[in-house]
Amino acid sequence: MGPAVRHLIGLALLAPLACAMFEDQAGKYDWRRTFIGAPTAAALHSRKPRLSVCTRPGVLATLNLRDGEVWWRHLLDDEGGVDGMAVIEKIGVVVTLSGGGRRLRAWDQLEGALRWEEAVGRGDGGGPSAMVDLVRNDGSADQPVVAVMAGREVKLFAATDGEEIWSAVVSDAPALDAGELGAGDGEIVAATAHTGSGRLRVVSLSVESGAILSEHSETLQQGLATELVIGRMSVGVLSSDYKHVCTTMIKGQQSATCTSVEELLPGKPRRGSLYQAGNRFLVALRGTENNIAALLPASGSSISSTQKYEGVTAATAVLTVDEKSLLGIVGSADDGQGIFFKMVDVTTGEVVHEEFADLHLHGTVGPTKHVESAFLGRYNRKDGTTGFRALLVGGDDSLSLIQQGQVVWSKDEALGSVQSSLFIDPPNAVPGVANLPKGDLLKKIKAQILSLKVQFSLNTEQEKLELMDMKQALSGKNAPLRDPNGSRKYIISATASGKLYALHNGDGRVVWSRCLSQAPFPNHVLLSRHSHDPNEAPQLLLVRLGGPGPSTILTVNAHTGAVSEETVPFGIQKIVQLPGVIRDGPAEQHMFLFVDDSSGYPEAYLSPNLPETRAWLKEVYKQIHFWRSDKGNGTMAGYGVVNGDVDATTGHVQLSDLWSLSFHSPILEIATRDTFDPVHSFVKILGDRTLKFKYLNPNTAFVASGPAFGVPSEELDRESIELTVTVLDTVTGRVLFRQVHRGARGPVKAVFSQHWIVYHYWSLKNQRYQMSAMELYDSGHQGISVLDVMLSEGPNETLSSHQPVPLEVLRSSYFVSNAVKTLTTTKTSKGITTQRVLIGTAADQVYAMDKRFLDPRRPKGRKPTEAREERLIPYSENLYMYPTMYATQNKDVLGLKVSGWCFVCRLKCECLWFMLASIAAT
Amino acid sequence: MAPFRKWHVEFEEGGGRHVADPPGYSATARDSGSVTSTAEKRKANETAKRQAFLMAKARAPFKQVAFMCFMMYMSGTSIQIFSLMMTISGIAGPIQAMLKSGEVFPADPQGKLDTFSPRVVYCIIHAAQLGFALNRLNAMGLMPTHASDWVSALAVPRVQEFASGGVGLE
Structure with a gap:
């Protein structure tokens, strides 16, 4: 049956059930909130209503002191965040030290423009970093300067242009891990310490010349906390057990005195x-x-x-x-x-x-x-x-x-550090809350009048804001209740500061929030239990990933925020969601394997550890596999469950080695298919009406390996630089496909969905970024006829990694102009809607690229009839990024780290996006 | 005196023939011979004419079918409203005609007419149109004659194993 009739019939059948979005709803973002994070340093201007802050996620911002409005913000994305900030009011600049004390920058305090930037040479690169601003008299006038501690050295820079004035070595100790600078009268005090041994050295330098005026060293018996504080006459430090404060004079040779504060x-x-x-x-x-x-x-x-x-x-x-x-x-x-x-x-x-x-x-x-x-x-x-x-x-x-x-x-500002998020359905009913707001008639008429005024540009700015508020109030999308299409959701977000939020996806407001009591705070949210009874709240697990044992697992009621705690004796490095559920009436309990591989060998623990879950694992243990990778050494290893026996007390599950694989170079990226990724069709119909069977085994991984990131290309043998991409089966460790890109290297970003893989890398040969697309097909089914499909089971079989099928891999490569931070894809509930590859660009924007541009079957040269029928776009070596296809439009998502989590709702073509950054959520 | 009459026949009932027929005599036996009356001949001609009329009626759609096929041919195989309408009416017409052929050729209650043969001819002619229309439909690519038209029968295969690398910190 031709496509046209299929569409006609399909539409006719679906007409009574049709539910979709309006055209003007597509591609719009609902809300955007911007954050700067929690400040680590702040300076309130003495005369003007300005406030400059630098924050924990590495943001430098200037705010209006009167209302807290952010005038400008910059993410100083050097490793290590912001090490120091000084506001020099006289010349109206904010000087920052960032990137582990390597970058010194001056910004205009009012506009946020970069005035100058200097690299701070650090010798061997280690040691503490600190900064202080002061005034230096160069003989004719007072000159604002900043002193920077760079490891064992102190350097003085002019605040007006960043010129280095002098540099002095203040310590010859091999290891330093604490340091502070202070400004005295015509002198700079530099205190350095090694906290483990208690060795402390205080040096006083002349501001004019950098000459050492005085110096002395001490060794304190008590271990030191890393905070060194420079007073007017002395340097103070807290002992590591917080029971003593030790002080030593800046000038003079008397030994340090320690005061007990116990x-x-x-x-x-x-x-x-x-x-x-x-x-x-x-x-x-x-x-x-x-x-x-x-x-x-x-x-x-x-x-x-x-x-x-x-x-x-x-x-x-x-x-x-x-x-x-x-x-x-x-x-x-x-x-x-x-x-x-x-x-x-x-x-x-x-x-x-x-x-x-x-x-x-x-x-x-x-x-x-x-x-x-x-x-x-x-x-x-x-x-x-x-x-x-x-x-x-x-x-x-x-x-x-x-x-x-x-x-x-x-x-x-807690939402500036969201670590993990999850979409859940809101409650079915809340006492006193209606599904649709009942606006009175007068309010509706007023909204209509305002709407007309705005349409004809007769409005004031105030009226425009009022109309937006009224539209929000009269809209049903912000009700805190479940809707038939599943478009209303709660976004549960856990932040680095130990705060948990439920945000409404309609307008981003906080439905509930909760401060968690004790660090270390959880950094991962999981859906643990959900019910088909809409009145029962979903249950979430909050877990701290990456920490040593014992771990605290929090169980959260997603509708109210009620929390209960459980402590388990192991650390959790990985969480595997098992493919089954345990049914408890209308509720479904998900099962997880918590993997602790801190000892070098993975130890798995079943959660929840119940008789039902243990029985389930005993039944299916032969099918359960786990794999892990060591990216630095370029190895991967697979494990199986030994006999399905679960320790009734701890939930411990015995794993055994199955396979291991070495890539002979560091692994740059691993992309895997989501096991629960919905796929609509097993086959792809070509223009000549033949079938191509997709390779849909979810136990497939894409691995890119090559020269490690960070090693300069000049240090490598240029001829031997190559990027190897491997597609392997994660049950057996069998390599299904391998390709080498000569003259290419990382950083690599990849996304794997259904039967396709898209990855982005740097081509040293072409000096451009490239993107490659790969599609995997099962070539074992050739010449399938109508009768094969109608009369026999045909290819409707189960897939097994132990019965490999011949693989056909189609691939193509393109040049792209943008560096990419993240790659992901859209996901819909049935997998029917054409997917889009979401590209998080280096400029912290998200581009939604239609997957058809990354189709390896794009015809080269003259377009054949079949290609026309398939509507394949002719191949072009460049992938252009059209300004209208940016999902973020003209906004950025500062510090983008996940380019989008797509969550499906019950509408087939609707996909909710939540873009997350360390600073902003859209 | 009785009038002079050489012979006469009384046709009235009971008149002049009261003598019983001799044994073995059959009155109808006279008709089976070469001796036929004009009325009977007329009757036979009428039946033949009616039979011929039926055949002519059966052949009558031929021109219409030929014209329809020509129209379908001329409307082309591209998928447009006109070609689709022509093809759909080209399919629906013969099917309706064949289904209603019983009404077009009703059975003769006297059993003297052969209605089956003309009905078959009639159906064959319409079937030819149906065949041509289906051919056009196929040329348009709207016939489910490829495996690709039955892909909904090909469900996504279930996987037997489960392997995961888990979620962890990068």
């Missing part, structure tokens, strides 16, 4: 921080129950009660006001309601200013967190006195500005 907090402190307080230090200790801070005495006397501050969790840097050195301390209020902010005179220990703010650091459910760090700013009040404001960073990754006891603004 009496401050009974029991072992969980964390400790040391802050510089002029001539003194402030130590803040965090226990399991309470927190305390104390000003250390200038001399050897004990800490008096007036210098202790209960409940303090963070302190700010020292600010000099009216010749008084003041320091801000922040903590949770006694009654548990909100936080306090006090200013302390560091000389007397007296609290000179105190205010309380109604700031709550927790999710919609779950425990409360503390303020983790605080940054102080000052402003001049109208009456001429000095006022203080503080920027607070909460343990829940929130960012708040408090001033005069008021929370001026607050931002939740």
Whole structure:
């Protein structure tokens, strides 16, 4: 039957059931939220309403101090994030040190433009990095400069143009892992330490020449915490057990003195921080129950009660006001309601200013967190006195500005570090919530009038925003309930800061959020149990991947956020979702193998460890296989389950070696088919109406191996540079296909879906990026006739890796202009809709490329009739990226790390995308 | 005096023939001989004419079929509304005609007419059109004569083993 009639009949049959999207719904994104992450350093401008921050995910941003709006942000994607930041107000620049102390950059504070960039030479490359800004008098005028610690050296750069002024070696110790720089009066103090041996060295350098003014070394008996704090006269450091604070004078040869702070907090402190307080230090200790801070005495006397501050969790840097050195301390209020902010005179220990703010650091459910760090700013009040404001960073990754006891603004930045996400169905019914909002008539009429005004451009900006809000309110897509098509979903996201969110996919709002109580926080979310009864909430598992044992597994109710904990005695490096489910009434319980290979050999544990799951594994254990790879050494190994016996206590499953494979060069990329990837048809119909049978064995892996990433091509033998791509069976380890790309190397990104593979690599020979497409076909079925299909079982057999079929591989290659960060593909519920390859570009955008452009059957030369019938696009060696096909349109997803998770809903042609980055979610 | 009559025959019932027929005499035996009446001959001619008329009726669609086939040929094999309409009517027409051929050639209640042969001829002519129309349909590529038209019978094969590398941190 020809395609036209098939389509006509198909449409006629489906007419009563038809459900699809409107054309204008396709390719639009619903919402986009941008984040910067939790700040590690911040500088409040002394005169202008500007706030510059650098954050844990490596973002540098300037915000409006009045409302927290992000003016600009840059992701400094050098390895190691941002090591230091300094704002030089005089010339309006923000200087950053990043990439493990290798890159020094200056940015315009207002516009975010890059003023200059310098590479900081680091000698052997190791050691600590730190930065401080100061002023240098070059004889004629004061010149703003930045001093940078680069391992054993300190270098001075001009802040105006990045010119290196001098460089001095401050230590000859072989191993250094802690360092700090401080600016004194005409001098730079550099403190370096090796925390393991307690060796500490303090050097004072002349700002003008870099000459060493004084130096001395100490060895402290107590192990050191990595935080070195440089005070006005001395250098302080906390011992690794947080029980002593040791100080040594910058000038002078007297030995270091250690003060015990054990009496401050009974029991072992969980964390400790040391802050510089002029001539003194402030130590803040965090226990399991309470927190305390104390000003250390200038001399050897004990800490008096007036210098202790209960409940303090963070302190700010020292600010000099009216010749008084003041320091801000922040903590949770006694009654548990909100936080306090006090200013302390560091000389007397007296609290000179105190205010309380109604700031709550927790999710919609779950425990409360503390303020983790605080940054102080000052402003001049109208009456001429000095006022203080503080920027607070909460343990829940929130960012708040408090001033005069008021929370001026607050931002939740936890979603800037999403680690893992999952789409789940929302509840079927919520008391008091209607499936469709019941807007009153007047509201609807008003929306229509506003809509007309906007259409004819008669609106104000305010009216446009109001219309958008009204449309949102009147739309049914934002209801927190399940819909018949499955388009409404909750996005469950676990963040690096230990916060768990349920976001509504309609508008991205937070349905519920929860702070998890204790680190290490889980970094992977799994669907553990779901029910066909729509009133039963799905159950999720939250797991920490990659950590040593014992591990904590959290079970979460996906609709309410209720959490229960279970501790297992093993670490989890890999999670295998097993192909079966255990039915419990209308509910289906998924089964997993948690694999701990920290000991070098994989140990598998069945979860949940129940009699039913054990019985299931006993029945099917011969079919279950596991494989793992060692990318650095270029090896892969496969394992089978020995006898299906599961330890009833621990769930331990015995594995045995099945196969191993060596690629003789590092593995650059592995792509596998999703076992649960839906496939609509077994065959591909060609233009001449013959059939090609797809190779659909899901136990197939694509492996790319070649010269390791990071090794310069100049160091390699140019003739021997080649990229080998291998398609192998993961049950038997049999190599099904191998191809060598000569003159090509990584980085390689690949995606494997159904019977096709697309991969991206760098062609050294052509000096361009290339993409190759591969399609795998089972060539064992040739000349199949109508009668074969109608009268016999034909090729409707089961697939087995132990009965290999002859493989036909079609392939083609293309040049592409873009570097690629990630590759993935769209997925729909039945696998019917033409797939798109989602390309995450180096510019943090996502391009949705139609798979037909990556069809290896694209005809070269004159287009034959069959190709016309198949609507194959003629081959062109270049793959163009059309601006209209960017899924992200003109937006970027800063720090894109997963180019899109596609989740299917019950509409065949609808695919929900969730693009994830360390900074933004779209 | 009785009128002079050489002979006369009384046709009226009961008149002049009251004598019983002799044994072995059959009144109808006279008809089977070479002796036939004009009325009988007329009757036979009428039947033959009716039979010929039936055959002519059976052959009558030939021109129409030929014209239809010509039309179908002229409308081409590309898939368009006109060619599709022509081909569909080219298929539907003969099928309807063949199904209704019983009404076109009703059985003779006296059993004197042969309606079967003309009906067969009639059907053959229409079948020829049907054949031509199907040929056109095939030329359009709309006949399910290839294995590719039956792919829905080819289900995606189930895999017997399960292997996974699991999910882990990169």
